[in-house]
Amino acid sequence: MKENEIAELVREKPNGLYTRRIWFLYEWLLNRQLDLPAADKISYVDAVDSELQYASSGQNSARHRVRDNLPGTPEFCPLVFKTRRLAQFIAQDLKERARVVVSQVPKDLLARTAAFLLLKDSKSSYVIEGERPPQDRIQRWGRVIGEAGRVPLDEAEFLRLQRIVIGDERFVKLGFRHEGGFVGEHDRETQRPIPDHISARHEDIASLMQGLIAFDQAAENELDPVVAAAVLAFGFVYIHPFEDGNGRIHRYLMHHVLARRGFNPAGIHFPVSAAILDKIGEYKEVLESYSSRLLPIVEWEVTSNGNVNVMNATGDFYRFFDATPHAEFLYECVQRTIEQDLPKETRFLRNFDTFRAEIEKMVDMPERTLNNLLGFLRQNGGRLSKRARDSEFSQLTPDEVTRIEELYQATLTEEFTKSG
Known part of the structure; x- marks a missing residue:
């Protein structure tokens, strides 16, 4: 719709619920004020129907008489529907169940379990990317995961994480991309890209990352922790701001939110990557649930170095997407780590201690x-x-x-x- 058509709609029904929402969203999205007077002093209406989707507590926009409860900013604001499946996960109070599991483990055994799970998660994150790094790199990334949630996200922190992930930077351009990007393969004969996913245009990365950081600093704190972790982590991986290292940082962001929100028991980081590795088929389906829908509407051409150059405006595709399947999948992984991985690893270490003690007697x-x-x-x-x-x-x-x-x-x- 054109600007004058929006304005005319508001003039015809200035007090309408949907009219005011349309008016608010138009100005919110485009950061442009229509030539209209402020709305009459009538009851506020929510921008997001919080019975259908997860929303923030909101701030009132007196001009539109709309409560801005969108969980994000115009630079980054995916939405998640309140499905029956998510409601069931949330009702289980997995945070409390994890605390109960941990409370039953002696402190010395818990510390060893935590260390083992960190290494397991670090190694799994590399395996997901098809890599078999040396043990020192696995341990180094494990230490980084162990510190997740302690430092707020900003541009410098993202660049620090990439430097740690890459290690050897001789053949990788560090920092945010300055050209196109895609996930996929090349035709063996023509070297033409065969994308499974086309990343955000490099011209849009700065504003998208600003939106992602703003989400971490504000809206994320008002959403369910696992839902927020899914929005942040999958939003990042779709943007794919780096030439390399995106996948491991994407999974690190899950740890970042869960740890910062106190969802993990103290000293424990759920081995989310290990759970993802065991569900690798489902993980790829979740990623493709949105990527495959993007491919037909992204116009691109091949560059001289076998990359892609996106020719149409695609920034909004990465700012606003339905993250519902991603939140459901992450909740599955978190539930598995609490119900299976934590008890399993503590049980193994306890039995190993028994085995070792009996051997030492002999x-x-x-x-x-x-x-x-x-x-x-x-x-x-x-x-x-x-x-x-x-x-x-x-x-x-x-x-x-x-x-x-x-x-x-x-x-x-x-x-x-x-x-x-």
Whole structure:
């Protein structure tokens, strides 16, 4: 609709609920004031129907007699519908359930569980990207995840995160993109891009990231923590502001919101990436639920270096999208970490401690040798192979070997069977 058509609509029905919403949204989105007098002093109407979608508490716009309860700014404001599925997740009070699980674990065991889950999440985040980095990079990123939520997001923080993720910057341009971007492959013969997702135009990145940061600093605090984490994290990955490192930072943002909002028990970070890795098919479907709808309406051409150059205005596609399936998926992952991963890892460590204590009663064995013993038992279904008995563990008596195998069967077989 043209500007004069909006103005005429308001003049015809200045007190109409939908008329005032249209008027407000037009000026809010375009940051342009129509030549209209302020509305009469009548009851306020919400911009977002909070019975249908998640909204902020809002601020009154006296000019329109509309309560601006949009959960974001004109630069970034995805919406999430209040589905039955999300209502069921929220009703479970997973935050309290996580606290109860953790309260039943001794502090020393909890600390080891937390450290293990951090490494597991860090490694999984790299595996999702198809990478097998050395252990020091996994540990370094794990430490970053452990600090999630402590530092507010701003441009400098995003750039810091990218530098840590990339590590070796010799072949990657650090910082926000200055050209187009896409996720996908190249045709092997023509090198023409075959996009699964086309990223935001580089000309729009600055305003989109400002909107993302503003969401983190304000609207996010009024939404359900998991819903807010989904909006922030998936909004970021659709924008894809960097040449590389977007995926891991996208999943870091989930930790950032959950930790900052106190959803995690103190000292624990849910291994969300590990849950995503186990649900990798669903994860890709969720990402494609929006990307696949974007592809037909983004006009692009191939650049000389095999990249894409977007030719139409697409900024609003990344500012305003339906993040409902993303919130539902993230809630699934969080529920899994609370109901399965936390209990599973604490149970494994408790059983491992039992196994180690019983071994130490039999024989004085260094930690490294004990870990090798455990590895041999796991690889051979709870039995020490003849090669292991004749070489690494030739000093064990036949009776000790039998007792060790029985101990493994009693304490750890089930754990490794489930994890295998």
